[in-house]
Amino acid sequence: MLALLGIAQFMLILDVTVVAIALPLMGADLGLERQTLTWVVSAYTLTFGGLMLLGGRIADLIGPRMMVMLGLALFTIASFATGAAQDGVVVLAGRVGQGLGAAMLSPSALSMVVRMFEGDERNRALGIWSALGGGGAAVGVLIGGLLAAGPGWPWVFFVNVPIGVVVFIVLSKVLPSLPPVETGQRLGVDVLGALLVTAATGSVIYAMIGAGEVGWLAPRTWILFAVGVGLYLLFGWRQRATVSPLMDLGLLFRRPVLAGTFVIAIGTALMVAVFFLGSFYLQGHAQLGPLVTGVLFLPVAVATMIGAQLGGRIIGRVGGRTLATIGLVVAAAGLAVPAFTPTMVGVVIGVSVAAAGIGTLFVVASVTALGQVAPHEAGVASGIVSTFHEFGASIGAAVTSSVAAASLATQAEGGYTAAFTVAAVAALVGALISGGLIPGRQPAPAAMTPAR
Numbered sequence: 001m002l003a004l005l006g007i008a009q010f011m012l013i014l015d016v017t018v019v020a021i022a023l024p025l026m027g028a029d030l031g032l033e034r035q036t037l038t039w040v041v042s043a044y045t046l047t048f049g050g051l052m053l054l055g056g057r058i059a060d061l062i063g064p065r066m067m068v069m070l071g072l073a074l075f076t077i078a079s080f081a082t083g084a085a086q087d088g089v090v091v092l093a094g095r096v097g098q099g100l101g102a103a104m105l106s107p108s109a110l111s112m113v114v115r116m117f118e119g120d121e122r123n124r125a126l127g128i129w130s131a132l133g134g135g136g137a138a139v140g141v142l143i144g145g146l147l148a149a150g151p152g153w154p155w156v157f158f159v160n161v162p163i164g165v166v167v168f169i170v171l172s173k174v175l176p177s178l179p180p181v182e183t184g185q186r187l188g189v190d191v192l193g194a195l196l197v198t199a200a201t202g203s204v205i206y207a208m209i210g211a212g213e214v215g216w217l218a219p220r221t222w223i224l225f226a227v228g229v230g231l232y233l234l235f236g237w238r239q240r241a242t243v244s245p246l247m248d249l250g251l252l253f254r255r256p257v258l259a260g261t262f263v264i265a266i267g268t269a270l271m272v273a274v275f276f277l278g279s280f281y282l283q284g285h286a287q288l289g290p291l292v293t294g295v296l297f298l299p300v301a302v303a304t305m306i307g308a309q310l311g312g313r314i315i316g317r318v319g320g321r322t323l324a325t326i327g328l329v330v331a332a333a334g335l336a337v338p339a340f341t342p343t344m345v346g347v348v349i350g351v352s353v354a355a356a357g358i359g360t361l362f363v364v365a366s367v368t369a370l371g372q373v374a375p376h377e378a379g380v381a382s383g384i385v386s387t388f389h390e391f392g393a394s395i396g397a398a399v400t401s402s403v404a405a406a407s408l409a410t411q412a413e414g415g416y417t418a419a420f421t422v423a424a425v426a427a428l429v430g431a432l433i434s435g436g437l438i439p440g441r442q443p444a445p446a447a448m449t450p451a452r
Helices: 002-030 034-062 064-083 088-116 119-149 160-174 191-214 219-241 255-285 290-296 298-318 320-340 344-370 375-403 405-410 413-437
Strands: none
Touching (some): 002 034, 002 064, 002 088, 002 160, 034 088, 034 191, 034 375, 064 088, 064 160, 088 119, 088 375, 119 290, 119 298, 191 375, 255 290, 255 320, 255 344, 255 375, 298 344, 320 344, 344 413, 375 405, 405 413
16 A cells, blocks of 8 residues: 555656656647746646645545545546647646645545554655655656657656556555544634635746746736735735634744745755756757756756755754755755856756755755654644645746746747856855754754655
8 A cells, every 4th residue: 555655646746857858848849938838837836735735634524545536536637638738728727637636645645654554664654655755856857858758748647647547446445444533623624725825826926937028027027926925914814713724824933844844945946946947958958859858867866865865864963954054055056057157068067966955955844844843743744844845846947937038938048047046046045044044953853764
């Protein structure tokens, strides 16, 4: 059961990065503009992140088995629809459907893993679960290159269909029916809260994507930002007013949790920026094929996993604050290489170095946000961190796409160097914020492992 649920989770995480290699071919085949291609990434991560807490809450109400099956079925059907799409509207609708299925499946499957295992077995199961998620992000770029260069970009999505069908059939026979969570009070479903936070983040991302054409100081950009801020304020009011809030704002604004969510957001944003910019530069400006691009991204994937492993081994000795600062400075140094040396070699070396620094941030985020919370708060805190993981991906794609807008259209170097420069500066600013926000060195929890 763990293997089957892990395969399902692997598909969900892989779908964030596997699409990056296929974007240039998809855009050329369907005639999609830069804004639409950016939404191909952001529509999935935004829906996934915005509705994840809602999916977990519904799983508590009706039992996780039904939500796992429904989420897997929806994700599989939406994958087929996206691969078969002939225009941008259907592609984006399919990506939203995939995000909705992922938001139903991921927290429900994790809930089943937590409830089916106990003690040391649970720790090992969670370690395997985390490793599969990280592996999905890293392997996605190679799989994307193989599929796009072989049968074509639609198979980036079609490949999910046979896997999803087989996993669905087997899970329907072996997955146990766990009862709903027993609590002292009746759980509610804050659908309005989920819609508010998703709409707020969507408005901000829409403003960022559109700024590439109309400008960052244009009235439309600022109006959309203002709408996003207003919706966030409404979300905050809703969480305080409802009896069953979607997110515990008190927990979110505790310093360790807030620091962890910031680190996971900046880390994911930089990671997506690396894949997004690297893919378009190598395939567009350097005129390389998707397969060669995928192979050139292998050092990036390996560097990310090495950074995460090293981070897990040394965080207990140096502390999260020091490790986050080092990781972000290394990321900034790596991103500065293609900013000043915009060549194929410079891009590959630079983003590989940056990836090693980014890999450490995922360990810092988990240990910082989850290391000091009470056991009964761990599930909510994990959901908050996972939500900001997807929001960070959405924002990273939006900002880098907007800054590099001119180069994505003409394949000139100026936009790429500007985008790499912005990413490097963001990493340096993130290092300063992390240094002040992350609490001082805390002892690592005894059960923490590098994979977790």
